[in-house]
Amino acid sequence: MPRQSPVLDLWASAPVAHARATLRARDADIVASQIEVSEIEAPTGDERRRGAWVAERFRAVGLRAVRIDDADNVIGRREGAAEVAPVVICAHLDTVFPPGTPVRVRRSGPRLVGPGIGDNGRGLAAMLALAEVIDGTRVRTHAPIDFVATVGEEGTGDLRGAKHLFDHAGDARAAIALDGAGDERIVHRALGSRRFRITFRGPGGHSWTAFGVPNAVHAAALAAAKLARLPRPATPRTTLSVGRIGGGIAVNAIPEEGWLEVDLRSTSVPVLDRYEREIHAAARAASDEENGRRARGTLPLIESITRIGMRPGGDTDAAHPLVAFAVDTTRLIGREPELATASTDANVPISRGIPAIAIGAGGRGGDAHTPAEWFDNTDGHTGLARALAIVIGAAGLATGPLAALPVA
Numbered sequence: 001m002p003r004q005s006p007v008l009d010l011w012a013s014a015p016v017a018h019a020r021a022t023l024r025a026r027d028a029d030i031v032a033s034q035i036e037v038s039e040i041e042a043p044t045g046d047e048r049r050r051g052a053w054v055a056e057r058f059r060a061v062g063l064r065a066v067r068i069d070d071a072d073n074v075i076g077r078r079e080g081a082a083e084v085a086p087v088v089i090c091a092h093l094d095t096v097f098p099p100g101t102p103v104r105v106r107r108s109g110p111r112l113v114g115p116g117i118g119d120n121g122r123g124l125a126a127m128l129a130l131a132e133v134i135d136g137t138r139v140r141t142h143a144p145i146d147f148v149a150t151v152g153e154e155g156t157g158d159l160r161g162a163k164h165l166f167d168h169a170g171d172a173r174a175a176i177a178l179d180g181a182g183d184e185r186i187v188h189r190a191l192g193s194r195r196f197r198i199t200f201r202g203p204g205g206h207s208w209t210a211f212g213v214p215n216a217v218h219a220a221a222l223a224a225a226k227l228a229r230l231p232r233p234a235t236p237r238t239t240l241s242v243g244r245i246g247g248g249i250a251v252n253a254i255p256e257e258g259w260l261e262v263d264l265r266s267t268s269v270p271v272l273d274r275y276e277r278e279i280h281a282a283a284r285a286a287s288d289e290e291n292g293r294r295a296r297g298t299l300p301l302i303e304s305i306t307r308i309g310m311r312p313g314g315d316t317d318a319a320h321p322l323v324a325f326a327v328d329t330t331r332l333i334g335r336e337p338e339l340a341t342a343s344t345d346a347n348v349p350i351s352r353g354i355p356a357i358a359i360g361a362g363g364r365g366g367d368a369h370t371p372a373e374w375f376d377n378t379d380g381h382t383g384l385a386r387a388l389a390i391v392i393g394a395a396g397l398a399t400g401p402l403a404a405l406p407v408a
């Protein structure tokens with residue numbers, strides 16, 4: 001008899017079959033907890049109330065050493081059979097919606113509609129469901145699993161929670177981020193981004209009587225023009241965009257200050273490094289050019305650059321067993337795997353050499369980051385079973401031939 005694939009072995013094993021059946025039976029409860037968590041406001045930087053709710057659930061399902069760290073991440077552990085580095089499963093707590101956004105979830109036909117219902121109400125509810133079915137007895141893994149609800153994943157959060165977690169946690173054998181709905185995407189390339197604010201400061205003055213002093217807004221505009229003209233590599237896809245520009249106090253005043261904000265993205269760290277140097281060079285060249293025009297005896301412009309955002313990039317090789325296992329599991333449930341690039345909590349472990357991916361947590365969704373965000377739970381439990389199998393594949397099962405399975 002030909003040997004089955006490891007994915008099939010795992011899928012059909014008694015503990016995983018039991019856990020899959022439980023997920024299926026608890027489908028409606030899982031959606032109910034998804035609604036409940038989505039209705040707790042959690043703007044980036046103010047995730048505490050939602051975090052407290054998750055901590056209580058972690059304790060209720062018997063995770064060990066449940067705690068809230070200095071960044072406000074919520075962490076709980078399910079012990080494995082071996083004392084080895086854990087697999088980290090994370091889901092972000094925060095949403096892009098500012099305080100005061102109505103977060104009530106409503107039904108519209110087969111859909112649930114509400115801000116954050118998928119991103120990341122679904123990821124959080126799925127993480128809790130997995131923490132419950134991987135109970136440490138009937139379903140016992142080889143490696144321990146750390147379940148983590150992270151803060152600061154969206155926008156200006158700059159992956160603050162994941163950075164703090166991987167700065168302070170010990171080593172991890174793998175990390176899997178549950179983010180939003182879906183059961184096809186496997187994010188294994190982490191889109192890195194760096195954001196800068198360039199500021200020019202000069203003497204300023206009256207636009208007629210002081211004319212000849214260097215103009216900080218002219219310098220900002222020159223810098224923007226230089227950045228707009230920079231050639232970019234064909235691969236990897238790299239983007240550089242001036243998102244905001246400003247300065248000055250009045251149309252008839254030479255501004256003392258001019259500034260611009262720049263967003264740079266690529267999956268390649270060397271490319272990000274190179275363009276960061278280009279941004280510094282463009283700022284310096286803009287100062288030089290504007291100072292070259294200044295009247296004798298006036299003060300020069302000075303430029304400064306601050307990093308206002310930094311998301312590390314990189315990738316987990318498509319051939320890595322963690323990615324391959326996720327691909328095979330996705331096929332097993334009858335979906336077409338889609339290897340993808342995105343900026344998620346997985347960026348942080350990936351950038352530190354820990355094999356990591358981000359996956360959807362089942363069901364369908366759309367209009368994320370808008371108040372019309374929706375979630376449709378059709379086949380939702382199948383997506384949960386996929387996530388379960390990928391997580392257990394990374395941690396290994398405690399007993400039987402599958403103990404040798406760990407993919408990470």
Ligand SMILES: [Zn+2]
Pocket residue numbers: 092119120179180
């Ligand atoms: Zn998300």
